[in-house]
Amino acid sequence: MKVIVDLNKCNDHGQCVYSAPDVFALNDRGELSFRDEARDLYVSGELDESLRDVLEEAADICPMQAIEIEG
């Protein structure tokens, strides 16, 4: 399972951080920390299946609907 974030859609609301703090974080500028490592699209490495529930919640609560779960 991977998580994919469309960084052009993402507007750094940070709601995902409440749902899945082990995966999502904000940097000290208040931006999604994945922006430090990717430009348009962030694709995670393989994530543990135990994170599926919280990732689904993060994807559901994203105001911009920028998060997708693959696999």
Next chain:
Amino acid sequence: MAGVVVVGASLGGLRAADALARSGYGGGITLVGDEPHPPYNRPPLSKEALVDEQEFEAIRLRSSSKGGAVNLVTGLHAVSADLSRGLVFFSNGSEMAFEGLVAATGLRPRALPIPKPGAGVLVLRTYADLLRLRGELAGVRDVAIIGAGFIGCALAASLTQLGYSVSVIAPEDVPMLRPLGEELGGALLRHHSAQGIKFGLSRLPVTIEGDARPERVVCNDGSSFDAQLVIEAVGSATNTEWLEGNGLELSDGILCDERLSFGGQGRFLAVGDVARFPNLAFDAVPRRVEHWGIAVDTGRYAGKALGRLLTSGEAEPAFKPMPAFWSDQFELRIQSFGMPGLVTDPAAIRVLEGDLDGEVVVGYYREDTLVGVVLVGFVQSHLKYRAAVAESLAAAGTSS
């Protein structure tokens, strides 16, 4: 076989259907909406979808359930239901049987009962409304928005950014008074005025003049505002008529218990804007909460709770969410956690960081409990302040 019918293919309805599918419920899930579209995201209607002319696909909501788990039926309007027999009836004469029901029928915008021309006076709630608005904007220079709540203000900001001359007319003396209070509303009034919005506050529109189309909005203090297009953003009515006749309390949405259940059996739940429920993290008063995030939270909870009840007979713990909302207006991000609207005493509303005419964090207190915060800017600080509200509520809960 009677499965679960979710009436309202909205954000809350979709999240409920998805969560029910994830729960492992195998009785069949039907999601019914009266709009012709699949579920979509409404906040962009007054923002990105308007400013950037986004197409429908850009605002369509993703579904987390696997293909076939949820049967989506669009363009079907529920007119009545018989909870004791487990039936819902539709305007085309069809009916569906259910063992569990989720009510997600939301709101419809109100229109003011004042004289107005037959064209050029709109509301904005649906994608169809947005298409109508885009069409009506052609050739328009001045737009009047009636109502200074979040939708009215977000719309005013978007239309100003698009180059229209925008007036906002409302009875309150500052915009967003009820959710934010006098001081912060006043600061946003100064900010938005400096961006070019004309505010006509502390007055009521009495007539929209014009023959075929609007020419101006005339108010009860004699002032008038030029407008070739008028948008009414004056509040909403709840869509509950279809549940009448079942002995339910429907005076302001659907009265639910702390598990979002109505009708007393746990098999009927309401989600989103139409649900009036007590949030025991705050108090026992049932309230409707018109936040995007509450539609998601109520939907997820209702689907999970219903799935658990119907498969194992067990009840979920009470629903105690942390309400959150946001609104982007011009370059400002306004974010809120908790229930700032509970606090009306100006002395109980305090600046926690920053200052009102720049980036600011405002705290809303009931007794010594921080029940809500609003941040304008300070985007790097919201984790901290959300946690502060949660901790304060938890401390108050254990001491009472």
